[in-house]
Amino acid sequence: MDRELEVVTVTLNPAIDQTISIPNFKIGEVNRVSFFQSDAGGKGINVAAALADYGIKAAVTGFLACENDQIFHQLFSQKNIVNKFVSIEGSTRVGLKIFDPEIEQTTDINFPGQAATPQDLAALEQTLESLAPASGWFVLSGSIPASMPPIIYRGMIKKLKQAGHKVLLDTSGVPLQAALPAGPNIIKPNVEELSDFFGRKIESDQEIIEASNQLMREYDIRTVAVSMGKNGAIFLEGSECVRAIPGEVELKSSVGAGDAMVAGIVAGKVGGLSLPETARLATAFSMGAISRLGSGLPSKEVLEDLKRLVTVQDMTA
Ligand SMILES: Nc1ncnc2c1ncn2[C@@H]1O[C@H](COP(=O)(O)OP(=O)(O)OP(=O)(O)O)[C@@H](O)[C@H]1O
Ligand SMILES: [Mg+2]
Structure with missing residues (x-):
C-alpha cells in the first residue's frame, strides 16, 4: 500500500531553471555552449524535493502549465512526490542563466509565464480542500503570479487553519504583508x-529578536x-530563542x-523535535542544499555529519 501523505507544499509560480555555460559570452556574436542543465524549480517544489529525500511523503500543488511540464513529472516520479498540481494552459516560465566561467559572470533572461484564470484558482481551492496530510502541515512558498491578487495567501491560510491544518508561509513583499493577519503558524x-x-534596516541580533517578537505578538x-x-x-518560539550557525561547507x-x-x-515539526533540535536539523x-546543484538533499549519513557541524546557541532572555 502507498504510504500516507505527510506534508503538502503549494507553488503558485513554478519555473524551469536553465543554466548554460558559455566561456567568453559575447552579445551579437555566435556563442558556443560548453555545459547546460535544466532543473524543475519553484520554491514549494524545492521544499517537497528536500522532504522526499529525507523520507517524508510529500504532495505538491499549485499551478503548472502543461506545454513544458515533463521535467516536473520526471522529478516527481523520481522522488516519489505526489503530484496534485492544477494543470493550466500554456508554458511554465523559464529562467535562463548564461554563465561565463572566464569572468564568473551570469546574465539572466527571464521568459514570461502563463496566467492562471479564476477557474484555475477555484480548482486549486478544491484541491486544497481535498488534501489532509497526516501531520497537518501545508507549506505555502514563493511569489504570487502577477495575474493573481497578491492577497490570495491570506484566504488560503484562513481556510486551511479553519480546517484544522497548520501552515508554514515563506514569501515576501506584498503577499507577506497581506497574509500575516491570517496567522500562519510559522514564517x-x-x-x-x-x-x-x-x-527599516533590521540587522543586529537584538533588532531581529525584537521584530520577530512583535510579529508573534501582533499576529497568531x-x-x-x-x-x-x-x-x-x-529561531524563536514562545519565549524560547536560539541561534544556529552553519559549519563550513x-x-x-x-x-x-x-x-x-x-x-x-x-x-x-513532523518529528516532534524541540526548537534547538529543529534549528540544527x-x-x-x-x-546540504548549498553543497550540491539542483534540488534535494544529500544522503542521511552526510546529513548526520552536517548536523554535527552546526552550532546551536541558546539566546533565550
Ligand atoms: N554561504 C553560505 N554558507 C553556509 N550556509 C549558508 C550559506 N548561505 C545560506 N546558508 C544557510 O542557508 C540558510 C538560509 O539561507 P538564506 O538566508 O540565504 O535564505 P533565503 O534568503 O531565504 O534563500 P532563498 O533564496 O532560497 O529563498 C542560512 O540560515 C544558512 O543556514
Ligand atoms: Mg527565501
Missing part, C-alpha cells in the same frame, strides 16, 4: 525580507525563523538554501 523570512516588512504566529545567509538563522550553489531550511523546519538541510 521564515530572511533578514532582508524582515527589514522590507518593517520598512507561533514560530519565526529569520535566516541570514552564511551567518545562520535565529563547499558552496556549489546558494539557490534553494532557504527552501531547504523551510523543509528542515517542517521535518522537525533545518540548518543541516540548508548546508
Whole structure:
C-alpha cells in the first residue's frame, strides 16, 4: 500500500531553471555552449524535493502549465512526490542563466509565464480542500503570479487553519504583508525580507529578536525563523530563542538554501523535535542544499555529519 501523505507544499509560480555555460559570452556574436542543465524549480517544489529525500511523503500543488511540464513529472516520479498540481494552459516560465566561467559572470533572461484564470484558482481551492496530510502541515512558498491578487495567501491560510491544518508561509513583499493577519503558524523570512516588512534596516541580533517578537505578538504566529545567509538563522518560539550557525561547507550553489531550511523546519515539526533540535536539523538541510546543484538533499549519513557541524546557541532572555 502507498504510504500516507505527510506534508503538502503549494507553488503558485513554478519555473524551469536553465543554466548554460558559455566561456567568453559575447552579445551579437555566435556563442558556443560548453555545459547546460535544466532543473524543475519553484520554491514549494524545492521544499517537497528536500522532504522526499529525507523520507517524508510529500504532495505538491499549485499551478503548472502543461506545454513544458515533463521535467516536473520526471522529478516527481523520481522522488516519489505526489503530484496534485492544477494543470493550466500554456508554458511554465523559464529562467535562463548564461554563465561565463572566464569572468564568473551570469546574465539572466527571464521568459514570461502563463496566467492562471479564476477557474484555475477555484480548482486549486478544491484541491486544497481535498488534501489532509497526516501531520497537518501545508507549506505555502514563493511569489504570487502577477495575474493573481497578491492577497490570495491570506484566504488560503484562513481556510486551511479553519480546517484544522497548520501552515508554514515563506514569501515576501506584498503577499507577506497581506497574509500575516491570517496567522500562519510559522514564517521564515530572511533578514532582508524582515527589514522590507518593517520598512527599516533590521540587522543586529537584538533588532531581529525584537521584530520577530512583535510579529508573534501582533499576529497568531507561533514560530519565526529569520535566516541570514552564511551567518545562520535565529529561531524563536514562545519565549524560547536560539541561534544556529552553519559549519563550513563547499558552496556549489546558494539557490534553494532557504527552501531547504523551510523543509528542515517542517521535518522537525513532523518529528516532534524541540526548537534547538529543529534549528540544527533545518540548518543541516540548508548546508546540504548549498553543497550540491539542483534540488534535494544529500544522503542521511552526510546529513548526520552536517548536523554535527552546526552550532546551536541558546539566546533565550
Ligand atoms: N554561504 C553560505 N554558507 C553556509 N550556509 C549558508 C550559506 N548561505 C545560506 N546558508 C544557510 O542557508 C540558510 C538560509 O539561507 P538564506 O538566508 O540565504 O535564505 P533565503 O534568503 O531565504 O534563500 P532563498 O533564496 O532560497 O529563498 C542560512 O540560515 C544558512 O543556514
Ligand atoms: Mg527565501
